[in-house]
Amino acid sequence: MSQSYSLLLKQLEALLSVETDPQANAANLSSFLYHNLDDVNWLGFYYQLGEELVLGPFHGQPACTRLTIGQGVCGTAFANQTTEVVKDVHAFAGHVACDAASESEIVVPFYTNQISGVLDVDSPVLNRFGAAEKEFFEAVVTIFVKSLKH
Numbered sequence: 001m002s003q004s005y006s007l008l009l010k011q012l013e014a015l016l017s018v019e020t021d022p023q024a025n026a027a028n029l030s031s032f033l034y035h036n037l038d039d040v041n042w043l044g045f046y047y048q049l050g051e052e053l054v055l056g057p058f059h060g061q062p063a064c065t066r067l068t069i070g071q072g073v074c075g076t077a078f079a080n081q082t083t084e085v086v087k088d089v090h091a092f093a094g095h096v097a098c099d100a101a102s103e104s105e106i107v108v109p110f111y112t113n114q115i116s117g118v119l120d121v122d123s124p125v126l127n128r129f130g131a132a133e134k135e136f137f138e139a140v141v142t143i144f145v146k147s148l149k150h
Contacts, residue, residue, distance in 0.1 A: 023057060029140070033140065041122055043059055046074050047115050047117035054066055056117065063098045066098055072092075074120050082109045086127070087127045105123070107121070108141045110127060114148055
């Protein structure tokens with residue numbers, strides 16, 4: 001993992017370490033990363049509500065408010081319980097285009113007793129996310145989940 005990603009993780013951990021509320025921490029996480037990462041046009045959360053994922057705190061253009069679990073990148077990641085790294089969203093079968101500027105996407109699911117959902121990150125650049133970003137955003141989600149258990 002790059003030094004800049006490692007530093008961002010340390011800063012994020014400090015930011016979230018004083019609060020346990022999922023909404024407050026999701027909001028601060030979204031803002032912090034959105035303003036500190038290059039080539040990101042949307043970054044935020046969707047939370048499980050029944051058979052759907054419902055929009056949570058985010059930064060970027062207005063977004064789809066409800067996504068079906070098992071459909072699109074977010075719904076697929078959540079249903080399969082695995083991170084989805086999509087180098088070209090237009091090549092992903094069933095992609096839900098909430099922001100027409102998005103070209104690539106990474107989605108990391110999480111599951112807790114309090115709240116479950118996904119962290120969704122979009123980029124206006126093709127192939128923006130690779131192995132380093134997968135490792136980074138999975139670590140971000142681990143920090144988020146840990147912050148809820150104080």
